[in-house]
Amino acid sequence: xxxxxxxxxxxxxxxxxxxxxxxxxxxxxxxxxxxxxxxxxxxxxxxxxxxxxxxxxxxxxxxxxxxxxxxxxxxxxxxxxxxxxxxxxxxxxxxxxxxxxxxxxxxxxxxxxxxxxxxxxxxxxxxxxxxxxxxxxxxxxxxxxxxxxxxxxxxxxxxxxxxxxxxxxxxxxxxxxxxxxxxxxxxxxxxxxxxxxxxxxxxxxxxxxxxxxxxxxxxxxxxxxxxxxxxxxxxxxxxxxxxxxxxxxxxxxxxxxx
Numbered sequence: 001x002x003x004x005x006x007x008x009x010x011x012x013x014x015x016x017x018x019x020x021x022x023x024x025x026x027x028x029x030x031x032x033x034x035x036x037x038x039x040x041x042x043x044x045x046x047x048x049x050x051x052x053x054x055x056x057x058x059x060x061x062x063x064x065x066x067x068x069x070x071x072x073x074x075x076x077x078x079x080x081x082x083x084x085x086x087x088x089x090x091x092x093x094x095x096x097x098x099x100x101x102x103x104x105x106x107x108x109x110x111x112x113x114x115x116x117x118x119x120x121x122x123x124x125x126x127x128x129x130x131x132x133x134x135x136x137x138x139x140x141x142x143x144x145x146x147x148x149x150x151x152x153x154x155x156x157x158x159x160x161x162x163x164x165x166x167x168x169x170x171x172x173x174x175x176x177x178x179x180x181x182x183x184x185x186x187x188x189x190x191x192x193x194x195x196x197x198x199x200x201x202x203x204x205x206x207x208x209x210x211x212x213x214x215x216x217x218x219x220x221x222x223x224x225x226x227x228x229x230x231x232x233x234x235x236x237x238x239x240x241x242x243x244x245x246x247x248x249x250x251x252x253x254x255x256x257x258x
Contacts, residue, residue: 001111001148001170002053004045006077007100007131008038010061010068011121019226032061034068036178037116043181044146045114046076054078056110058103060088060096066199074186074194081107085203087211092219093122097130099214102207104135110171112153117142117175125175132173140168141175 010032045055056079057072059065069080083103091099104110113132118125125141132139145156149167157164158177168174186194204214211217239245 001049003108003110004049004053004055005104005107005110005113006038006042006045006055006057007113007115007127008042008057008059008072009035009116009119010059010065011035011119032065032068034072035116035119035121037118037120037176039116039183040178040181041114041116041174041176042072042075042077043183044176045112046184047181048112048146048148056081056107058100058107059083060091060099063201066201069199070194070197071186073197073199074190075184076190080197080199081202082199083202083204083207085205085214087204087215087217090216090219091214092221093124093126093130094220095214095216095218097127097134098218099204099207099209100127100131101134102209103202104131106202106207112170113137113173115173115175117177128173128175135173138168138172139175140166140172142177143174144177144180146174146176 011034013031013033042055042057049055055077057069057077058081059069060083063082063084065082065084069082073080081103083099088095088099104113113135115128115131117128119127128141129139140155140157142158143155144158144163147154151170153168153170153172153174155166155168155174157166204211216222236248239248
C-alpha cells in the first residue's frame with residue numbers, strides 16, 4: 001500500500017490519574033505513553049506498506065509529544081504529524097474524530113487508516129468508527145490479523161464467542177487489538193535517520209477548523225459527575241470438591257449465556 005495513516009494517542013502511564021473541575025484528565029506533569037493498541041496498529045502498518053510506500057503517524061496532544069513522535073520515526077514511520085492547540089483540549093470522541101478527519105484530508109489520499117481499537121484512558125472505542133463515518137469509508141473493529149489480497153484486505157476480527165473472517169475493499173479504516181502486532185524497537189540506522197527528520201506541527205487553524213468545532217466547544221457530550229465504586233465480591237457457597245465446583249461454574253455460565 002502506498003500510503004497508510006496511523007492514528008495514535010498518548011495516554012497517562014500512571015495507574016491512577018487526577019481530573020480537573022470539568023472532569024478532564026490532568027495531563028500536565030503526568031508521564032505519557034503511547035496507547036498499547038495504537039502501537040499494534042503502527043506495527044501492522046509497517047508490515048503492510050509497499051517498499052516505496054509511506055506510513056504517516058498522526059496524533060493530537062501537547063507540544064511535548066514532538067520528541068516521542070521522533071522515536072516512532074526512528075522505528076520506521078516516514079512522517080510524524082502532531083496536531084497541537086489549546087482549543088482542542090477537552091474534546092470528546094466526536095470532536096476528536098472531527099479533528100482527525102480534517103488532518104487526514106489535509107494529508108491527502110490514503111489507502112488505509114489504522115487505529116487502536118480503544119484507548120486505555122477512556123475505553124470508549126468510539127473514535128475509529130466516528131472517523132470512518134466522517135470520511136465515508138468502511139470500518140472494521142477489533143481486528144487481530146490483517147492480510148492483503150489484491151486491492152482488498154482479509155481481516156480476522158475478535159468477537160466474544162469466536163473469530164470472524166471478513167474481507168473489505170480499500171480505502172478503509174481498521175481498528176487493531178492490543179498486543180496483536182508487538183511494535184518493533186528502533187535500530188541504529190533508524191535513530192540516525194530520525195535525527196534528520198522533522199515532526200509536522202499543525203494547529204486547529206491550520207486544519208481550517210473553527211473554534212466551535214473542536215475541543216470542549218465542539219463536543220456533544222460532557223461529563224457532569226464521576227465516582228469510584230468497588231464492585232464487591234460475589235457471594236455464594238464455598239466448594240472444595242473439584243467435580244462439584246465445576247458443576248457450579250457451569251451453572252453460573254448458563255446464567256450469563258443460556
